[in-house]
Amino acid sequence: MARNPERRAALVDAAVAVLAREGARGLTFRAVDGEAAVPVGTSSNYFTDRDDLLFQVDAHLHRRLAPDPTVLTELLKGPRDRSLVLEFMRDLLARATRDRTGYLALFEMRLEATRRPALRASYTRSVRGDLEDGMEFHRAAGLPGDDGAVTVLYLAMLGLLLEQLTLPGVLDGVLPDVAVPDGLVELIVTTIVPEDREGEEGEEA
Structure with missing residues (x-):
């Protein structure tokens, strides 16, 4: 070789x-x-x-589609609240938009994995590892929401990226008052991720 x-x-x-x-x-x-x-x-x-x-x-x-460590460091300088989760999801959308080729290849790998058992096992480990790393990052950063919220957020963003990169017309105008795709990212995060507890306590006070 x-x-x-x-x-x-x-x-x-x-x-x-x-x-x-x-x-x-x-x-x-x-x-x-x-x-x-x-x-x-x-x-x-x-x-x-x-x-x-x-x-x-x-x-x-x-490796190619992983977040930029410099960007993560800068984002983590902000408050650990729902708005920070939104910024992370915006970064994900921006990366997918910049490297559409890479994300389309990811989707093709999913399809090919259904036909190749060895690849399915390997690819399952890779994707599962990414999800578990995301959960660990979320916990370590002290962001609002538990592992369940992170899992649902992962599924929702995966669906959004799939539609946006393959059939963006499906989402256009579905929700007239929500911009595509940025407004949908915000809707996903605000629907799934709870508000920061300290912020809620401050409002009650």
Whole structure:
């Protein structure tokens, strides 16, 4: 196996682009070589087979689409209340908008996982790990809402991203007074995440 890490990373990114544009059926070594503008046969020197390529796409996407630590640090300087949760969800939406290709590839990976048991097991671990990390982050940051709220928030944002990145017209005008997608993000957060207790106590006082 070839060991050039930069070339390997470029090939995996090319595979992400192919997945997003053509779906899993179009993900071949030849297609990846073409997307990466490298000689035919290059990918086969870096990945043992298509499953190996998919596993590496899985690992790469979860790194590529992760929040920017600098952004998280800045956001965490604010009060640990529902408005901060909203800012985190806005950041998620912004990242998905900037890297639409990466998120479409994530959705394609979900579909391909239904057809490949080994990939399903690996991908389930990856996604479950992300969810559990999100719960731990929420708890450690002292944000309002328990693990149940984080789980429902995850499901709601996943649905919003799926619609917005694939069929945005579905959401247009459904709620006339709610902007798409920003207003929907706010609606999701205010519906699911409880208000900060200290804020509530202050209002009662």
